[in-house]
Each structure stands twice: as structure tokens, then as C-alpha cells.
Amino acid sequence: MEITDRHRICPSHPSLTTTNQPPQTKPPMEYHRLTSRSRSPAVAIVAVLAVVVCVVTAPALLGSSFARTRPMSAVSRSVSTRAQVGDIAPAFSLPSESGKKYSLANFKGPLGIEALSKPVVVFFYGGQGSPSCTKEAEAFAEAYPEIKAMGAEVLGISRDSQEFSQEWKAEKGLPFPLLSDEDGAVREGFGIQKDLFGLLDGRETYVIGKDGKIAMKFNDQFAPEKHVDKAIAALADL
Numbered sequence: 001m002e003i004t005d006r007h008r009i010c011p012s013h014p015s016l017t018t019t020n021q022p023p024q025t026k027p028p029m030e031y032h033r034l035t036s037r038s039r040s041p042a043v044a045i046v047a048v049l050a051v052v053v054c055v056v057t058a059p060a061l062l063g064s065s066f067a068r069t070r071p072m073s074a075v076s077r078s079v080s081t082r083a084q085v086g087d088i089a090p091a092f093s094l095p096s097e098s099g100k101k102y103s104l105a106n107f108k109g110p111l112g113i114e115a116l117s118k119p120v121v122v123f124f125y126g127g128q129g130s131p132s133c134t135k136e137a138e139a140f141a142e143a144y145p146e147i148k149a150m151g152a153e154v155l156g157i158s159r160d161s162q163e164f165s166q167e168w169k170a171e172k173g174l175p176f177p178l179l180s181d182e183d184g185a186v187r188e189g190f191g192i193q194k195d196l197f198g199l200l201d202g203r204e205t206y207v208i209g210k211d212g213k214i215a216m217k218f219n220d221q222f223a224p225e226k227h228v229d230k231a232i233a234a235l236a237d238l
Helices: 029-062 131-149 162-172 185-190 226-237
Strands: 005-009 016-020 094-095 101-103 122-125 153-158 179-181 205-208 212-219
Touching: 029 162, 094 179, 101 153, 122 226, 131 153, 131 162, 162 179, 205 226, 212 226
Parallel strands: 122 153, 153 179
Antiparallel strands: 005 016, 094 101, 122 205, 205 212
16 A cells, blocks of 8 residues: 555554644643643632632621621721720720610719719620620620629620610520611720721720729630630729
């Protein structure tokens, strides 16, 4: 059989012919290294976006009450100054779940007499019935008799509405007032910063002495029950 210029005899099988084709070449190793490096930033960006999506969508997965929306004005606020130990606590007046308004002035003695005033534990929590905020509130409820025996009162403050706070308080049997700071104005007044790249409201607790000054402040997003221990220890030192 005549072999044309488009055919050649296969060395191992002389009876077979193969078509001449350009040799297949593998990309150099440097190319693989470059493409691998170029993919690394993209993988990192995808990982960060996945974390953000998990944080943002977690409320919806944990229940409808947890997923209630909040005023956008509260999210857009910025923190300029932060209340420090030794400062006079910023004044505020907020409605509780019962509709009654509370302020620090409620705990001043007659005629402002310091000896007859009460220390106040004010804990700011994220709200929306999240697991960590529930743990913190229940820990304060458990320690409430001890705190009351020390002559102090407890106030919880969040962005939750009065309606939600009323339901949540009844469900958990919380013995102290829950105040609604829906627009975040009081939180901003204390200078509480956000956590987790601005996605979560800061978890911060203050002990305010009879003189109206901040005796203790404690911030820890991921140790909610520790806030109670810190508050009790500060009250014991007053």
C-alpha cells in the first residue's frame, strides 16, 4: 500500500498508519504556578463573602422573631466618643416593654442625695432573641436576687421594639426592664462600637455608681455570661 505524505507507518505496528498531527505540548510549570497564584485572591474573596452571607442570613435561619428588621438610621450612625470609667454616665430616657419610661434619674435618692441613690447595671445587647443575648439575659435574671441584695437595679437596652421586648420578657421570665433604643441614639451616646466588621451591635455592660459615674465597663461579644460576673464584682467594690 502506498503511504502518502499524510500517513506514516506506526513503529510498533507496521501495518497501522496514523495521521501526522502537530505534537501535543504541556504548558510549562511556570504557567501552572502563575494561574494557581492568580486564583488565590479569588478564593480568599469567595471565602470572605461566604462568611458575610452566613452572618447576614443567620437571623432568618434562627427564626422569624430573630429576623425582625431594624431602622436603617440606627445602622448608619457613627461613634465619635466613648464613655469611660470615671465619666458621668450619659443621660437617657427610654421606654420599657411595659411602656414606662426609664432614666438614670429614676434611681437617684430624694433631692439627689447620693447615699439614698441606687447603683445601676446597664447592659447593652444585640437583641432579636439571639442565642447569645438570651444567655446573657437569663444569666442576669438568675443573678438578679443577688444584685438586688446589693442595692442595685438592672436595665437591659437593645434596638428591639417594645412589642418584641414584651413578648421576649414574658417568654423568658426576665425580672428587670427591657428598654427599647430602636434608633441606637443611646448606644451611640455611650460610644459603643460595632463588632465583626460592623455587622453586629457591640455587647457592653456598665455599672453606674450612686454618684452617677461609670464604675465599670466591660465589652465581650462572645462571652455573654461573663458580663454578669464582671458586674457583680464591680458592685462589690462600690
